[in-house]
Amino acid sequence: MLSAIAVPVIAISVATALESLPAERxxxxxxxxxxxxxxxxxxxxxxxxxxxxxxxxxxxxRAAGETAPLxxxxxxxxxxxxxxxxxxxxxxxxxxxxxxxxxxDAADPAALQAAWGSALALLLVAALLLLAAAxxxxxxxxxxxx
Amino acid sequence: MSAAxxxxxxxxxxxxxxxxxxxxxxxxxxxxxxxxxxxGPSGSGKSTILRAVVGLLxxxxxxxxxxxxxxxxxxxxxxxxxxxxxxAVLVGQVPTVFPESILANALFGLxxxxxxxREQLVARARAGLVEAGLWEEVCDRLDAPASQLSIGQRQRxxxxxxxxxxxxxxxxxxxxxxxxxxxxxxxEAAIGRLGGRRALLVVSHDPAQLRRLCGxxxxxxxxxxx
Numbered sequence: 001m002l003s004a005i006a007v008p009v010i011a012i013s014v015a016t017a018l019e020s021l022p023a024e025r026x027x028x029x030x031x032x033x034x035x036x037x038x039x040x041x042x043x044x045x046x047x048x049x050x051x052x053x054x055x056x057x058x059x060x061x062r063a064a065g066e067t068a069p070l071x072x073x074x075x076x077x078x079x080x081x082x083x084x085x086x087x088x089x090x091x092x093x094x095x096x097x098x099x100x101x102x103x104x105d106a107a108d109p110a111a112l113q114a115a116w117g118s119a120l121a122l123l124l125v126a127a128l129l130l131l132a133a134a135x136x137x138x139x140x141x142x143x144x145x146x
Numbered sequence: 147m148s149a150a151x152x153x154x155x156x157x158x159x160x161x162x163x164x165x166x167x168x169x170x171x172x173x174x175x176x177x178x179x180x181x182x183x184x185x186g187p188s189g190s191g192k193s194t195i196l197r198a199v200v201g202l203l204x205x206x207x208x209x210x211x212x213x214x215x216x217x218x219x220x221x222x223x224x225x226x227x228x229x230x231x232x233x234a235v236l237v238g239q240v241p242t243v244f245p246e247s248i249l250a251n252a253l254f255g256l257x258x259x260x261x262x263x264r265e266q267l268v269a270r271a272r273a274g275l276v277e278a279g280l281w282e283e284v285c286d287r288l289d290a291p292a293s294q295l296s297i298g299q300r301q302r303x304x305x306x307x308x309x310x311x312x313x314x315x316x317x318x319x320x321x322x323x324x325x326x327x328x329x330x331x332x333x334e335a336a337i338g339r340l341g342g343r344r345a346l347l348v349v350s351h352d353p354a355q356l357r358r359l360c361g362x363x364x365x366x367x368x369x370x371x372x
Contacts, residue, residue, distance in 0.1 A: 027242075028244070033255060
């Protein structure tokens with residue numbers, strides 16, 4: 001479900017990078033006898049890698065804040081416990097829905113405090129992902145020369 | 147390559163976009179080891195012909211007629227065009243270097259096309275740089291980014307990575323059009339040294355340059371038949 005939210009961000013980022021790939025570079029590689037798969041590995045992927053990494057981080061940050069889709073698909077209505085008992089089949093609790101659940105017990109000061117703490121953790125995770133996007137892109141672009 | 151097999155044989159070749167003929171029918175032969183120049187005014191289709199020879203026409207354009215390169219029919223869908231392009235290498239008009247080091251650029255075609263130990267590939271890349279007249283200028287900074295080279299040096303690096311493949315036919319598209327006087331003379335000298343060792347088809351809008359470089363010069367207008 002969350003992939004439907006994250007994928008467009010990644011796709012737009014990569015598509016923009018693909019459009020910026022100079023046609024001369026593809027042609028120069030083809031003229032040296034590279035096959036299509038070699039062209040993708042040696043020319044297209046190195047050029048789009050920074051944008052792919054940025055898109056992944058931004059998409060993840062975007063998806064991390066989603067609450068409503070998780071309520072219906074993975075957490076509350078799927079009967080998730082406070083802590084998961086497995087990593088494959090068990091429903092899980094995401095931070096946004098955890099905050100939502102705690103906020104419903106706002107009369108309890110401990111629950112409210114935990115909600116504020118969880119909100120801060122979510123904010124920090126999203127901020128970290130967003131702040132990391134630009135340096136990661138720059139670093140990969142420098143390494144790939146793109 | 148057998149001496150009996152011409153490097154290039156083009157018969158009644160034209161390039162069209164749908165029903166619109168963009169390059170009039172022409173015929174051209176390049177024998178093994180020969181250096182042939184193709185001249186014509188801007189827009190006459192010289193570069194398009196070179197692209198047609200190696201099957202790299204832009205989307206929407208189609209070549210008609212017979213093009214046989216090193217014994218391979220370019221129009222045959224069963225032909226292995228990437229393998230042919232490694233033997234008949236096109237060096238484009240714009241000196242495009244890859245965003246890697248000078249050595250990685252010289253090795254670029256080799257490491258994808260030739261399966262051999264790296265030392266052998268590096269030796270061939272070095273030979274390409276020597277043949278293109280660039281070795282003396284870059285031998286102490288092979289790991290430097292190729293983007294640091296001047297336009298003239300980039301042009302010779304493009305030539306070097308093509309030569310490293312040891313092609314039977316080299317197709318040079320306006321090899322000095324982006325260069326100033328000194329760089330032009332250096333690149334011309336490098337091209338001049340290639341003559342006789344492999345077949346060359348050089349495209350230029352400058353007939354005087356082609357007369358200096360080539361044993362035979364063909365004008366695109368003079369070969370057009372309709």
